[in-house]
Each structure stands twice: as C-alpha cells, then as structure tokens.
Amino acid sequence: MAERLKTILGHVGSRDVHPEPVNGYALPSYHYTVEPKAKQKLTAEQRKFYEENGFLVIRNLVPKSELEKYRKRFEKICRREVEVPGMTIMRDVAIAKSEFVPDEKAVTKIQTWHTDEVLWEFCCLPQVVDYVECFLGPDIMAMHTMLINKPPDQGKLSSRHPMHQDLYYFPFRPVDRIVCAWTAMEKVNRDNGCLVVLPGTHKGELLQHDYPEWEGGVNKMYHGVRDYKQDHPRIHLEMEAGDTVFFHPILIHGSGANRTNGFRKAISCHYSTGQCHFVDLKGTVQEKIEDEVLELAEKKTGIPKTQIKYEDIWKFRSRIVKGTRSWDEMEANSN
Numbered sequence: 001m002a003e004r005l006k007t008i009l010g011h012v013g014s015r016d017v018h019p020e021p022v023n024g025y026a027l028p029s030y031h032y033t034v035e036p037k038a039k040q041k042l043t044a045e046q047r048k049f050y051e052e053n054g055f056l057v058i059r060n061l062v063p064k065s066e067l068e069k070y071r072k073r074f075e076k077i078c079r080r081e082v083e084v085p086g087m088t089i090m091r092d093v094a095i096a097k098s099e100f101v102p103d104e105k106a107v108t109k110i111q112t113w114h115t116d117e118v119l120w121e122f123c124c125l126p127q128v129v130d131y132v133e134c135f136l137g138p139d140i141m142a143m144h145t146m147l148i149n150k151p152p153d154q155g156k157l158s159s160r161h162p163m164h165q166d167l168y169y170f171p172f173r174p175v176d177r178i179v180c181a182w183t184a185m186e187k188v189n190r191d192n193g194c195l196v197v198l199p200g201t202h203k204g205e206l207l208q209h210d211y212p213e214w215e216g217g218v219n220k221m222y223h224g225v226r227d228y229k230q231d232h233p234r235i236h237l238e239m240e241a242g243d244t245v246f247f248h249p250i251l252i253h254g255s256g257a258n259r260t261n262g263f264r265k266a267i268s269c270h271y272s273t274g275q276c277h278f279v280d281l282k283g284t285v286q287e288k289i290e291d292e293v294l295e296l297a298e299k300k301t302g303i304p305k306t307q308i309k310y311e312d313i314w315k316f317r318s319r320i321v322k323g324t325r326s327w328d329e330m331e332a333n334s335n
Helices: 002-013 037-041 044-053 064-078 117-124 126-136 287-301 310-317 326-334
Strands: 055-058 088-090 109-111 140-150 161-164 178-184 195-197 235-237 244-247 253-255 264-273 319-322
Touching: 037 126, 044 055, 064 117, 064 140, 064 264, 117 126, 117 140, 117 264, 117 319, 126 140, 126 178, 126 244, 126 264, 126 319, 140 310, 287 310
Parallel strands: none
Antiparallel strands: 055 244, 088 109, 109 140, 140 264, 140 319, 161 253, 178 244, 178 264, 195 235, 195 253
C-alpha cells in the first residue's frame, strides 16, 4: 500500500505532461476509458493511472487568460450586473442573512450557469473536451456546471465539503460514462482547502449519504458518505491555476476548510455521454437527495413536487457540447 501511495503521489506531483501516441496499445481490460480517443490522447501511463485510481491531473491545461475571463464574469454575476436564467447562487451557512450584500464575498458557489455564454466557454474548451472524450466517447453532454468560491473559514469549519460521491446527486447513467473536469482558478493547496481523493474508490459502489453532524453547521446539499474506510489512503490534490483534474463520479472525495484570508476559486463541469439514460431512484440511497431537490424546486417554482420529475430538472441543467443526445431522438420518435 505504501508503495502504491508513493506512485500516486509521484504522478500528482509531476508538473510535466506530454501526451504521446501509443501505437498498438489497446487492452480489452480497459473499463473507464474509451477507444480510440483515449489511445490517441492519453499516454499508456495516464490511461492506466485513471483506470486504477479514478482520477487524472493534467497540469496547465486551461490558459490563465481564460480563467481571468471567468473570474470577471463571476464578479459581475455577484454584483447582479448580469442575470443568468435558471442559475443557482449559494452562500456559506456561516454567513448570516443580515450580512448579505451583492458582492462575491457573500457568494460561495454558482451553479447551473450553462445558459451564460461566457462561462459556457469553459465547458467547450477544445483542450478540455479532448480529454473528456477519452472517458465518454464522441457524444458529450454538460450535465452540471459550477464555479466554487470557497470562503475563508469563519472558525466553524463550515467551508469544508464532506467526503462524498458525485453520482449520489445524479439520476442518469451509465456511471462509467460520466466524468468531472475541475479546474483550479488559482493556486490550490491544503491551506485553502484543496480537493482530497481516496484513490481506487471509483471501483466500489454508491454508498449511503447524509448530512454530517458538524458542530458549525453544514451547507445545504452538502451530504457526505456515511460509512467508508477512514484508514484508506488519501491524496490532497495541490494544484496551480489552470491545472485540471478529471475524476469518476463514484470516486470518494471532498475538500478541507479554507484557513487563509482569501477565497479559493475553481470552475467545473460534469459531463455525461450523450447516450445516457435516466433511472428511477425510488428505494435507492439517492431517494433522499431527490426528495430534497424536489422540495426546493417546489419552493422556487410554486409547482407541487409531485408534479415535478427529478429527471426533468437534470434535463434542464444539461446542454450538448458535441455530438447528439439520446433523449432528443426518443422524444422525436414519440411525437
């Protein structure tokens, strides 16, 4: 185990990534990457690393000029100079309502911004999509968009994100054709709450989640894995601006508190194959989060939650990046 951890840390710490063609390299045991794009874009070492660990860090992937553009757009949104239809704005549970002002210091996250053409450019960056295609194939959907502005912790450790699996929130499948691209917008380290991952847990199952019993309170929707091996090796992903980590939706991960005086920004998109399908979550470990989201949708729209489909919420959040999506064909055939 120690030797494997050393290998993983060596990969994460490497600053140079030089993808090379791997002629004739194709093993039938590959499960989490897709031919032929993965063979063309990823080195044999990178591909094997993702298969075994469930994540892959690509250094200096997104130019700082792009990140600055997204940062300025975020600031305009926080100042309410820009309205984005359907977008959700979140703030830390430690920030009292009386302290709220229209400024980025009050906003900890914006999500579902796929209708904003400036931020949407991130999801379509060729250098990002090229890697996404290695995991999903040629039909690619953006399913969930976020810009995280982790605030300086107020002393209650509420800026933490509990260890969780992203699939817990998603009603679409297949699980192995979903991937997240998470890009640091500035230097990210253990001081300001970098991501922490449990390598290899993507090979497991979706576990029971719940709100952790934290004394300082927990942000809305920040459910965490109830039971996992606390002694499992964990890797803190320290990254520079523009570094991007791609990871599997079953991979257990989270982030620590931001113990600095500044905000820690990152931008991310969860992608799925365009040929995804939706599943019934009743009676599963995901039923609780489905019900919570439907309650919020009822409060926001005034429509009874019994008349809202969780599937439709996710269809609204999605947008085609390239190729086609299966439900367009199915809906066309049903008309």
